[in-house]
Amino acid sequence: MGLFDALARGLERSREAINELFYFGGEVTEDFWEELEDTLVMGDMGAEIAMDVSDDLRDLAARKNLKTADQLREALADKLEQRFTSIEVDPFRETPSCVLFVGINGAGKTTTVGKIASAAHEAGKRVVIGSADTFRAAAIEQLDVWGQRAGVPVVKRDRGSDPASVCYDVLDEADKQNADLVLIDTAGRLHTSSDLMRELAKVVNVTRKRAEKCAAGPMPVRVVLVIDAGTGQNGLNQALEFNEALGLDGIILTKLDGTAKGGIALAVSSKLGLPIYRVGVGERIEDLQEFDAHDFCRALVGA
Numbered sequence: 103m104g105l106f107d108a109l110a111r112g113l114e115r116s117r118e119a120i121n122e123l124f125y126f127g128g129e130v131t132e133d134f135w136e137e138l139e140d141t142l143v144m145g146d147m148g149a150e151i152a153m154d155v156s157d158d159l160r161d162l163a164a165r166k167n168l169k170t171a172d173q174l175r176e177a178l179a180d181k182l183e184q185r186f187t188s189i190e191v192d193p194f195r196e197t198p199s200c201v202l203f204v205g206i207n208g209a210g211k212t213t214t215v216g217k218i219a220s221a222a223h224e225a226g227k228r229v230v231i232g233s234a235d236t237f238r239a240a241a242i243e244q245l246d247v248w249g250q251r252a253g254v255p256v257v258k259r260d261r262g263s264d265p266a267s268v269c270y271d272v273l274d275e276a277d278k279q280n281a282d283l284v285l286i287d288t289a290g291r292l293h294t295s296s297d298l299m300r301e302l303a304k305v306v307n308v309t310r311k312r313a314e315k316c317a318a319g320p321m322p323v324r325v326v327l328v329i330d331a332g333t334g335q336n337g338l339n340q341a342l343e344f345n346e347a348l349g350l351d352g353i354i355l356t357k358l359d360g361t362a363k364g365g366i367a368l369a370v371s372s373k374l375g376l377p378i379y380r381v382g383v384g385e386r387i388e389d390l391q392e393f394d395a396h397d398f399c400r401a402l403v404g405a
């Protein structure tokens with residue numbers, strides 16, 4: 103199964119609802135517009151965006167004399183696509199680059215670090231993984247397993263060590279190895295815990311300071327929030343809080359193969375003006391894909 107197929111299968115629920123709406127294919131009625139807005143809200147897009155998109159499409163339909171559901175389906179995909187923030191610099195392609203993965207517990211940070219490390223290693227990059235999750239012993243072991251699978255060294259310290267100083271050590275090691283890509287996993291934390299968010303802000307600052315002093319020149323540091331797409335609108339709250347505390351650079355959405363409805367991708371990217379760097383579509387090492395707003399919107403509306 104291709105990656106687009108995996109994504110399309112994951113977004114089945116949203117597509118089914120939209121298919122139902124477009125089913126009759128004839129000229130649309132007033133009911134269509136009301137149901138469109140409801141369907142978009144149900145797809146996790148959030149009420150405000152759903153209303154905007156629906157109004158926009160209605161204006162376009164009037165201007166361009168689009169009357170049938172089929173004509174509107176393609177136009178809807180376009181309208182959704184336009185709302186995504188595009189990637190200016192891909193931190194996983196840029197060299198050198200350091201990325202800190204943050205997010206709530208179980209979002210898929212460690213798995214995503216493993217997947218990205220593996221792809222980058224296969225592409226011939228010198229990759230170093232760091233574990234700044236010093237809270238859970240199992241998390242350090244889990245990252246180690248991913249590092250072995252990916253064939254990439256993992257820098258780790260004992261449970262209970264200061265996560266900021268671990269990041270310093272990770273950069274020391276990356277500097278020594280002249281690494282192209284440094285991936286740092288952090289401990290899962292609730293966006294509502296101000297103490298934990300402050301700790302994370304320190305981790306980011308220390309990492310940035312050390313990265314500036316790399317022997318080969320300053321290494322850019324990016325902070326990427328990993329969100330489980332199945333958390334729906336709560337994902338938007340997570341993004342708002344993490345962004346406020348840390349200043350995020352972009353998003354990775356995981357578990358789009360599951361019961362996710364997908365609209366959260368649009369809500370976060372559009373509301374926060376953040377690009378989606380990758381999407382997770384399964385648990386295996388190869389189940390990660392680059393985010394393509396065009397394909398995503400077509401998978402979402404079945405255009």
Ligand SMILES: Nc1nc2c(ncn2[C@@H]2O[C@H](COP(=O)(O)OP(=O)(O)OP(=O)(O)O)[C@@H](O)[C@H]2O)c(=O)[nH]1
Nearest residue numbers: 207208209210211212213290356357382383384385
């Ligand atoms: N189906 C599916 N499962 C995923 C995906 N990404 C991660 N998972 C699963 O989600 C669960 C949690 O993933 P982890 O990578 O451990 O999450 P984490 O954010 O590191 O968790 P903490 O260390 O507790 O903060 C694991 O069972 C993963 O296999 C995905 O894209 N699709």
